[in-house]
Amino acid sequence: MRPLLAVYLREMLLLRRRFWRVCLGMSVSPVLYVIAFGYALGAGSPVGGLRYLDFLIPGLVAMSSMTQAYGVSSxxxxxxxxxxxxxxxxxxxxxxxxxxxxxxMAGITRAGLSTVLIVAIGAAFGVTMHCGPLFWVAVVLNAFVFASLAVWSAMVVKSHADQALLANFVITPMAFLGGTFFPLERLPGWSQRILDLVPLTHAARAIRAEALGGAAAASDYALLVVLGAAAFFIALRSVDAARE
Amino acid sequence: MIVIEDLRKSYGERVALDGVSLTVPKGQLFAYLGPNGAGKSTTIRILTGLTKRSGGRASLDGCDIEADALAARRRSGLVPQQTNLDNDLSVGENLDIHGRLFDMRRGERQDRIAEVLAYVELADRRDQTVRTLSGGMKRRVMIARALMHRPAILFLDEPTAGLDAQIRRRIWALIKRIRQDGTTIFLTTHHIEEAEFLAERVAFLDQGRIVVIDSPANLINRVGAWAVDVLGEEDMETEYFATRAEADHGIRGRDGSVTIRRVNLEDAFLAMTGRKV
Incomplete structure (x- = not known):
């Protein structure tokens, strides 16, 4: 247990050293999205009877917890x-x-911190979310999937440039198409079926449902558990690749 | 004790280690001498678990480095060539994380941190951020960190690379002290005087192969006791003699600038491999 905690503790000590810088970094994008999409673009476009901002903020929680968890790869x-x-x-x-x-665990912690910040940003913009236990379970599962993928990718890439390329091709498209900014029902059926395979879609769905006081589908949680377990297993197998 | 049998490593077509075999008895200070690219760091990386071998076997105190990897790593400490401390953390935090990685209990870690920092004469730097230390201090912190878990075998990969002469002497004194305390030391270097000053036995490594293993004195004696360098118009020629009288006799009638000096390990390496370290 101590060696495991050593890995986690090191990341937490580094996080503590850079705490305010990290918090600022985690807050910039969500604030810009809220201003650009929430006010400038989406102000007059309610989604499913909701103010666009009420729809957007839970999506930002899903997106940010994904990117911050994946950030352990850097x-x-x-x-x-x-x-x-x-x-x-x-x-x-x-x-x-x-x-x-x-x-x-470090990735999940970073995701949790970013979620707290977005909940606070949302509150500052007049959006109150219901952050019950199942909301946090969805955030943790989302972070579990992407932190595991982050470890895998960090082990198999040969340079930091490769890592950035992977993020550009996988994480960025997912961030924009995984149900963060608009409901997937607005997309053609074939693309909806593809995006149904993306973990962020299910995380965004579950987080949004819980944040808005509804009940998320058990299938969304189940899929995140399965994908997280698969990603974790692949990450375990990839560590030896870095010894080459 | 370190036992290496027919150790091989290839990176694609390039052969980095080509069947290295050697044994380092418990408590010995062993130097691995060779030019850049000879395979010195590759050997250490394989022995400490940083790189996988392509073939052969190796064990540390009887623990196979792959079949019994965790036990082998528990027995060894590593000071790599490049500084690999967490610059944003304090000296104490760096050592504490190392202690945790080696499953040391809290009280044991705290006592040992004080002990190893005193050992490397950095007791007053425990709370200082690593970033603010000099290069020589960082190297001493790395040695302290490698000693944290009381390893039986210490691997030092070019421990004085990039350090000035004064700091280098200080690190040498520290290495001698660690050796006197009973730790087996495996040292790679391309500083001739480092191997000569520190090592009980030296291996010459060239192009992934061991050329010879012996004590520094025996290696030098194989070549001679005195060297005569004759600087010609285009290159320098060196001849070796068993006695000073023979060397004096040998320079009679030679044209150009002539120097008589004691034979050193570099001469031995040059004579046995045809290349300089």
Missing amino acids: EINIARFYAHIFEEFQAAPLTNLSFVTGEV
Whole structure:
């Protein structure tokens, strides 16, 4: 247990050192989205009987928890390619399970912090969300999926540039098409079927349903659990690839 | 004790290690000497679990580095060539995380941090952020960190690379002290004087192969005791002699600038591999 906590604690100590910078970084994009999409573009376009801003903010929680959880890949990359601290882990009696779990926990923590910030930003713009236990379960599952994918990608890429490319091709399209900014029902049927395979779609659906005081579908949670478990397993298998 | 048998590593077509075999007895300070690209760091990376071997076997205190990897890593400490401390954390935090990685309890970690920092003469730097330390201090912190979990074997990969002569001497004194405390030390270097000053046994590594293993004195004696450098118009020629009298006799009638000096390990390396370290 101690080696696992060492991995997590290191990330938390670094987060603490840069706390205000990190919080500021996590807040900039959501505030811009709220202003640009919530006010400038979507002010007069209610969605399913909701103010657009009420629709948007829970979507931003899903998107931000995804990007922040995935952000551990950058931290690992810096440790691996620039600071070489990753070698300290490789030379220690640390199991792959401990390493991946520690990093995934760090990703989930970052996602939780970003969620708290967006809830606060939402409140500042007059949007009150119901942040019950199932809301947080959806956030954690979403972060679990993407932090696991982040560890996998950080282990298999050969450079930080490869990592950025992967984010551009996978994370950015998902952020815009996974039900963050508009309801998927507005898209053609074929694209809806594709986007139904994307974890963020289900996370956004579950988070939005809970945030608006409704009940999320159990299938959304189930799918996130399955995808998270698969991503975690792949991440475990990928750690040895970094020893090549 | 380190046992390496026919260790091989290839990166695609490029062969980095080509069947290295050696044994380092418990408590010995062993130097691995060779030019850049000879395979020194690759050997250490394989032994410490940073890189996978392509073939062969190796064990640390009887623990196979792959079949019993976690046990092997528990027995070894690593000071890599590049500084790999967390710059944003304090010296104490860096050491604490290392202690946790090696499953040390809280009280044990706190006591040991004080002990190893005193050992490397940095006790007053415990709360200082690593970023603010000099290069020599960072290297000493890395040595302290590698000693945190009391490893039986310490791997030092070019421990004085990039440090000035004064700091280098200080690190050498520290390495000697660690050796006297009973730790087996495996040191890579391309500083001849480092190997000569520190090592009980030296391996010459060239193009992924071990050329010879012996004590520094024996390696030097194989070549001779005195060297005569004759600087010609285009290159320098060196001849070796068993005695000073023979060397004096050898320079008679030679044209150009002539220097007589003691033979060193570099001469031995040059004579045995045909290349400089």
